[in-house]
Amino acid sequence: MARFVGRRLLLSLITIWLLVTIVFFISNVLPNDVGRTILGPFAPQESVDALNARLGTDRPIIVQYVDTLIGVVTLDFGDSYVNDDPVLPQLAAAIGRSTKLAGLALLLTIPIAIIAGLFAARRRDRVSDRAVVLLGVTSSSIPEFVTGTVLVVVVGVQLKLLPVLATPPPNADIPTQVRYLLMPAMAMAIVYFGYIARMTRAGTIEVLQSDYTRTATMKGLTTSQVMRRHVLRNALIPTVAVIAVQVGYLFGGIIAVEKIFNYNGMGQTMLFAAQRKDIPMLTAGVIVIGIVYMLATLAADMTIAWMNPRIRLDADR
Amino acid sequence: MDVTITPQPVAPVAGPAVTERSQARRETFRQLVRRPAFIIGNIVIIGWIITAILGQRITPYDPFNQFFAGHLPPSPEHLMGTDRLGRDVLSRVMVGSRDVLIIAPLAALLGVVAGTLLGLVMGYYRGTVDDVLSRIVEAFLALPVVLVALLTLVVLGTSPLVVVCVVGILFTPIVARTVRSAVLSERQLDYVTAAKLRGESGPFILSREIFPNVLGPTVVEMTVRFGYAIFTVATLSFLGVGLQPPSPDWGLSVAEEYNNMISGAWWPTMFPALAIASAVVAVNLIADSLQSVLSE
Helix, strand or coil, X not given: CHHHHHHHHHHHHHHHHHHHHHHHHHHHHCCCCHHHHHHXXXXXXXXXXXXXXXXXXXXXXXXXXXXXXXXHHCCCCCECCCCCCEHHHHHHHHHHHHHHHHHHXXXXXXXXXXXXXXXXXXXXXXXXXXXXXXHHHHHHHCCHHXXXXXXXXXXXXXXXXXXXXXXXXXXXXXXXHHHHHHHHXXXXXXXXXXXXXXXXXXXXXXXXXXXXXXXXXXXXXXXXXXXXXXXXXXXXXXXXXXXXXXXXXXXXXXXXXXXXXXXXXXXXXXXXXXXXXXXXXXXXHHHHHHHHHHHHHHHHHHHHHHXXXXXXXXXXX | CCCCCCCCCCCCCCHHHHHHHHHHHHHHHHHHHCCHHHHHHHHHHHHHHHHHXXXXXXXXXXXXXXXXXXXXXXXXXXXXXXXXXXXXXHHHHXXXXXXXXXXXXXXXXXXXXXXXXXXXXXXXXXXXXXXXHHHHHHHHHHCCHHHHHHHHHHHHXXXXXXXXXXXXXHHHHHHHHHHHHHHHHHCCCHHHHHHHHCCCCHHHHHHHHHHHHCHHHHHHHHHHHHHHHHHHHHHHHHCCCCCCCCCCCHHHHHHHHXXXXXXXXXXXXXXXXXXXHHHHHHHHHHHHHHHHXXXX
């Protein structure tokens, strides 16, 4: 297991380095003149030069690149062009608020989706299975902002069940916070339901057809024993992988959801940065989310290796 | 496998093989049309394509004409009401399909063509090429699509061409990974070995031998990517970096009107939003049917 972990960690480091390089290319190499891009075509040349000097974008590309790499290692992503404060603390606070929202969404969706997937797999090709698959395809096809607006109109405005803005009053207790976050979390949960349910269904069907499941049934275990001891552990492996991949999508969809519900998280921060052309903030945001995604897939790989010895033993060989 | 053999001219594929292939194709088609999901998906998406082509010739009103000073609820004259500038929502929803139905397929096409080429090369040549490209693909997969698109569109400025390129490039590694794994299982098979022994070149084997056999997953991937391209382009328009006003694009319409939902004017937001949902769901229904028929 130690060798497996070591190998995966090394590969993740290489991937993070490549990721930073790609993002550096987009934000520092693609624009000919970063200061000009931020200030627009009509700004006087002196202000452009001053801004480039301040951002350090007047230096040779190689120097900027090394500087960016050192910045990532020392967790210093530079200062925001808008308010001159270091980018990372602002981002961290915003990501914290977004994590609350995303966490609630996953908490809502994972149990229901897994149950739906298991249910469908055991009734394969019957009407109820087709219904779950159809529901899954539909729910994962509808963009979060569409679900969000429909929810606002129906649940918020017409039925008046939940608040239409996500930011709770300051010092609200946890039930109140959940009440405010429930609707945006639902908008996100619906998209993930489809992915997770379909993955669970596919994984379970494969395991149910396997020889060891047949053996377990033949030696006289009850259905619930077979499911618990033999099927679940193996069937949920693809599900764990897909949940990790969702963490990446989570932060894509969250931007639109935060915009609709006016929630001051990662998404709003990135959107404000985009409107003000705050390139340092956007760059840091992409890199940080990329690293979070890498860590999530790493954690998923570890979980999968722990669930299935064959995978970790393969790596040890 | 470095056996030097004088390459013999290969006779064109004989008659029986062709009829066999077209027979198989007909069988696949027959299985597809038996699925209601496939039929419904096609009806919806072809409907939107027809509305996009006919555009203003079939809308009840001029989609850019401002009739009243503001919102008017749905009524027999304006079936979907009017938006904040008094423009007919139904007409705008009908015309709004055009931009996204041009941009999304182009982005999907770019992603699938580039991804298929990359996947073929990675899967066939293996070794260092594959290792290096795999790492790069992995890094691209870690990029949050919407965020990177946001950053790139800020850096390069918003234009439909940039949207196509950004979404297409971000889809490339996803397609490459799928095609690579399909190629990996094909290259073990006897027909590839036979072609190598005949002395065929790598590009020939890839394009004439392996590619036709991984066409199934590629077609599925193309459909799936088309659905996600609509999804992503609509999201980008909603965030204000996709299509720009006064385009009647669906995502943009939702962005312009969603603030008015709370005061009760739900129609200019709801109808374009449902239009987006219908298009993506339709494409994914087709993709799902293709996947289950072609994988059998």
